[in-house]
Amino acid sequence: xxxxxxxxxxxxxxxxxxxxxxxxxxxxxxxxxxxxxxxxxxxxxxxxxxxxxxxxxxxxxxxxxxxxxxxxxxxxxxxxxxxxxxxxxxxxxxxxxxxxxxxxxxxxxxxxxxxxxxxxxxxxxxxxxxxxxxxxxxxxxxxxxxxxxxxxxxxxxxxxxxxxxxxxxxxxxxxxxxxxxxxxxxxxxxxxxxxxxx
Amino acid sequence: xxxxxxxxxxxxxxxxxxxxxxxxxxxxxxxxxxxxxxxxxxxxxxxxxxxxxxxxxxxxxxxxxxxxxxxxxxxxxxxxxxxxxxxxxxxxxxxxxxxxxxxxxxxxxxxxxxxxxxxxxxxxxxxxxxxxxxxxxxxxxxxxxxxxxxxxxxxxxxxxxxxxxxxxxxxxxxxxxxxxxxxxxxxxxxxxxxxxxxxxxxxxxxxxxxxxxxxxxxxxxxxxxxxxxxxxxxxxxxxxxxxxxxxxxxxxxxxxxxxxxxxxxxxxxxxxxxxxxxxxxxxxxxxxxxxxxxxxxxxxxxxxxxxxxxxxxxxxxxxxxxxxxxxxxxxxxxxxxxxxxxxxxxxxxxxxxxxxxxxxxxxxxxxxxxxxxxxxxxxxxxxxxxxxxxxxxxxxxxxxxxxxxxxxxxxxxxxxxxxxxxxxxxxxxxxxxxxxxxxxxxxxxxxxxxxxxxxxxxxxxxxxxxxxxxxxxxxxxxxxxxxxxxxxxxxxxxxxxxxxxxxxxxxxxxxxxxxxxxxxxxxxxxxxxxxxxxxxxxxxxxxxxxxxxxxxxxxxxxxxxxxxxxxxxxxxxxxxxxxxxxxxxxxxxxxxxxxxxxxxxxxxxxxxxxxxxxxxxxxxxxxxxxxxx
Numbered sequence: 001x002x003x004x005x006x007x008x009x010x011x012x013x014x015x016x017x018x019x020x021x022x023x024x025x026x027x028x029x030x031x032x033x034x035x036x037x038x039x040x041x042x043x044x045x046x047x048x049x050x051x052x053x054x055x056x057x058x059x060x061x062x063x064x065x066x067x068x069x070x071x072x073x074x075x076x077x078x079x080x081x082x083x084x085x086x087x088x089x090x091x092x093x094x095x096x097x098x099x100x101x102x103x104x105x106x107x108x109x110x111x112x113x114x115x116x117x118x119x120x121x122x123x124x125x126x127x128x129x130x131x132x133x134x135x136x137x138x139x140x141x142x143x144x145x146x147x148x149x150x151x152x153x154x155x156x157x158x159x160x161x162x163x164x165x166x167x168x169x170x171x172x173x174x175x176x177x178x179x180x181x182x183x184x185x186x187x188x189x190x191x192x193x194x195x196x197x198x
Numbered sequence: 199x200x201x202x203x204x205x206x207x208x209x210x211x212x213x214x215x216x217x218x219x220x221x222x223x224x225x226x227x228x229x230x231x232x233x234x235x236x237x238x239x240x241x242x243x244x245x246x247x248x249x250x251x252x253x254x255x256x257x258x259x260x261x262x263x264x265x266x267x268x269x270x271x272x273x274x275x276x277x278x279x280x281x282x283x284x285x286x287x288x289x290x291x292x293x294x295x296x297x298x299x300x301x302x303x304x305x306x307x308x309x310x311x312x313x314x315x316x317x318x319x320x321x322x323x324x325x326x327x328x329x330x331x332x333x334x335x336x337x338x339x340x341x342x343x344x345x346x347x348x349x350x351x352x353x354x355x356x357x358x359x360x361x362x363x364x365x366x367x368x369x370x371x372x373x374x375x376x377x378x379x380x381x382x383x384x385x386x387x388x389x390x391x392x393x394x395x396x397x398x399x400x401x402x403x404x405x406x407x408x409x410x411x412x413x414x415x416x417x418x419x420x421x422x423x424x425x426x427x428x429x430x431x432x433x434x435x436x437x438x439x440x441x442x443x444x445x446x447x448x449x450x451x452x453x454x455x456x457x458x459x460x461x462x463x464x465x466x467x468x469x470x471x472x473x474x475x476x477x478x479x480x481x482x483x484x485x486x487x488x489x490x491x492x493x494x495x496x497x498x499x500x501x502x503x504x505x506x507x508x509x510x511x512x513x514x515x516x517x518x519x520x521x522x523x524x525x526x527x528x529x530x531x532x533x534x535x536x537x538x539x540x541x542x543x544x545x546x547x548x549x550x551x552x553x554x555x556x557x558x559x560x561x562x563x564x565x566x567x568x569x570x571x572x573x574x575x576x577x578x579x580x581x582x583x584x585x586x587x588x589x590x591x592x593x594x595x596x597x598x599x600x601x602x603x604x605x606x607x608x609x610x611x612x613x614x615x616x617x618x619x620x621x622x623x624x625x626x627x628x629x630x631x632x633x634x635x636x637x638x639x640x641x642x643x644x645x646x647x648x649x650x651x652x653x654x655x656x657x658x659x660x661x662x663x664x665x666x667x668x669x670x671x672x673x674x675x676x677x678x679x680x681x682x683x684x685x686x687x688x689x690x691x692x693x694x695x696x697x698x699x700x701x702x703x704x705x706x707x708x709x710x711x712x713x714x715x716x717x718x719x720x721x722x723x724x725x726x727x728x729x730x731x732x733x734x735x736x737x738x739x740x741x742x743x744x745x746x747x748x749x750x751x752x753x754x755x756x757x758x759x760x761x762x763x764x765x766x767x768x769x770x771x772x773x774x775x776x777x778x779x780x781x782x783x784x785x786x787x788x789x790x791x792x793x794x795x796x797x798x799x800x801x802x803x804x805x806x807x808x809x810x811x812x813x814x815x816x817x818x819x820x821x822x823x824x825x826x827x
Contacts, residue, residue, distance in 0.1 A: 106564045
């Protein structure tokens with residue numbers, strides 16, 4: 001007794017301005033297109049002033065809008081320090097997809113704290129979860145044409161490795177519905193680059 | 199056309215809880231909507247605003263929640279379908295109107311949305327506003343998700359109009375800010391004009407009218423209790439002798455946990471959506487069929503205590519638990535509810551293993567680069583140091599609390615800066631300098647200021663005028679000058695209001711001019727001959743807002759030059775997030791400015807000789823930076 005219900009609990013974390021909320025929204029819209037039950041929950045407010053932004057996407061027969069500590073199937077980290085901060089959400093069964101390019105918090109920038117070594121942080125994460133896919137998503141986004149497309153890069157990687165109940169084509173459709181013009185091209189490129197990450 | 203205005207009945211759409219509420223209201227024919235923005239309710243008003251730009255729906259950002267509710271009440275009494283939305287603490291501001299409006303009732307359907315914030319994600323407290331339904335005598339609906347937020351809003355309008363009473367739709371952050379699939383229904387035509395029928399002996403709430411209306415309200419509540427007992431939003435499911443009663447967002451956790459714990463045929467769940475008037479008969483029948491009941495609800499034991507009353511009235515010895523097993527503070531998560539159910543029903547259960555992590559540098563929110571509030575705070579600190587007492591208020595500028603500025607000593611609610619400053623000045627000797635934002639001043643600072651003038655309080659009030667309601671997403675207020683149509687004269691001049699309140703010494707400063715601002719602040723605050731209330735209006739637009747509306751391109755950024763002597767004053771006194779300290783034990787470290795973050799406000803260059811302007815993306819320049827003339 002006490003087995004977690006089948007479903008996909010995907011926890012997103014990042015820094016204000018990185019577009020985590022747009023990523024969760026696109027994923028949620030893809031789920032609706034694929035007729036998969038979905039709940040997306042976001043925290044707005046103070047978090048947007050350069051603070052941590054967390055959101056969650058729950059797919060499958062789940063009704064709960066939040067993910068308890070230790071119960072995320074997948075953790076999407078948009079920034080390495082925030083990935084390790086959210087590690088409490090993971091278990092030894094979790095998949096973690098994380099960008100490795102740091103955004104230093106104000107406490108570090110002002111010399112009141114030290115930013116941990118990225119390699120050390122990723123090492124800790126790798127030891128604690130089933131699988132870690134860590135790469136410089138910001139560089140890939142830049143390569144696609146805009147640093148802001150980091151969210152789409154990471155969505156691409158999620159669609160490759162997340163084993164979600166719908167395919168990349170549905171997410172691409174959701175991206176097309178959300179974005180237009182040259183921004184769309186950048187996003188589709190970013191998605192492709194993220195998808196290619198092994 | 200706005201996404202929520204496309205008809206597409208029967209289609210499924212991923213909607214934010216707040217959007218689902220708006221869609222439900224539109225399908226119910228809402229024609230009049232008011233709000234004062236506040237997280238987690240803001241998107242309701244913002245969505246209505248956009249819809250009002252392309253339809254005949256009337257929408258306003260009111261000056262505060264009380265005004266919003268009273269304005270909406272007039273429309274509803276005239277037969278117009280009306281929605282008034284606010285955050286939970288906003289309902290405290292509106293409570294005077296709310297409680298008496300329940301007596302008078304409405305003619306057009308009226309739904310009041312109270313967006314509560316368990317866990318205080320962005321609020322000063324986590325009060326449980328379900329008690330307002332009980333206090334005032336209003337039907338209460340508690341949606342669990344976006345689909346229910348939509349459906350209950352539609353239903354709330356029907357219920358309100360049928361019983362001629364305003365209905366309280368009480369949501370929580372995890373409903374307002376969750377997205378879920380919503381199956382749309384058909385839109386309904388709005389009737390934006392009302393008819394007011396004079397009826398003073400039912401609408402003018404003097405004691406003799408109030409006495410009569412209170413009795414009528416009690417009769418209405420009795421009938422509404424019948425509605426609650428048969429409401430399709432109050433669902434009983436499952437079988438067996440164990441029971442769980444739940445409502446709102448908690449119901450999701452209960453339904454998931456019942457499956458995860460394999461309780462399918464052992465448990466009955468009473469999921470309540472219309473929770474007030476309490477569905478006593480339904481609760482009683484539920485109790486008759488079970489041996490023990492766990493009540494799962496966030497925050498206060500609102501339903502639990504009622505269930506115990508019902509059990510007593512029916513003389514039932516059913517074991518009822520709730521707050522002993524689940525906390526009274528903060529929102530729930532799935533594991534917490536699962537563990538409580540396992541414990542109450544004596545099931546074996548292994549909670550998830552949670553490992554602690556290493557200690558990490560915190561990432562607190564911060565005033566943006568180029569925020570004029572930082573410049574004002576810096577100037578006040580330079581002018582008078584830490585000796586003064588700094589009552590503050592609610593908005594972005596509350597972040598002045600954090601290091602390195604640390605210039606906030608007291609805040610309890612919107613407007614408290616002004617009134618508490620007066621109180622402090624009467625009981626202690628330190629100088630008092632209070633801070634309030636422009637939108638908050640219009641919201642609830644004016645009465646405090648008048649009071650201070652009348653009672654000869656002695657303090658300086660700094661109005662941080664950034665020309666918008668920045669914290670909640672740049673909503674307008676009466677004093678705005680920058681609009682989507684460009685710069686305009688304000689409808690209400692802040693300075694004229696301050697003078698009109700009787701303040702004689704009013705000084706306006708441009709905080710991005712650092713030296714001048716420090717001088718003026720020192721002059722005003724330390725002038726002992728001039729006791730009483732003095733006001734400094736510190737006026738500079740929110741740079742995010744200005745950039746978004748004017749599309750103005752930033753020409754310069756700042757950089758730290760070689761003659762930096764590492765005094766660290768920029769880091770320790772200003773704390774702009776564009777600055778970055780680089781550790782290096784050999785050289786003693788260095789400081790740089792991130793060109794991507796720098797907004798070109800020029801404040802740092804006025805306090806440090808080593809900071810110089812350069813063209814954005816270019817080389818050093820002597821151009822006069824933006825914001826400084």
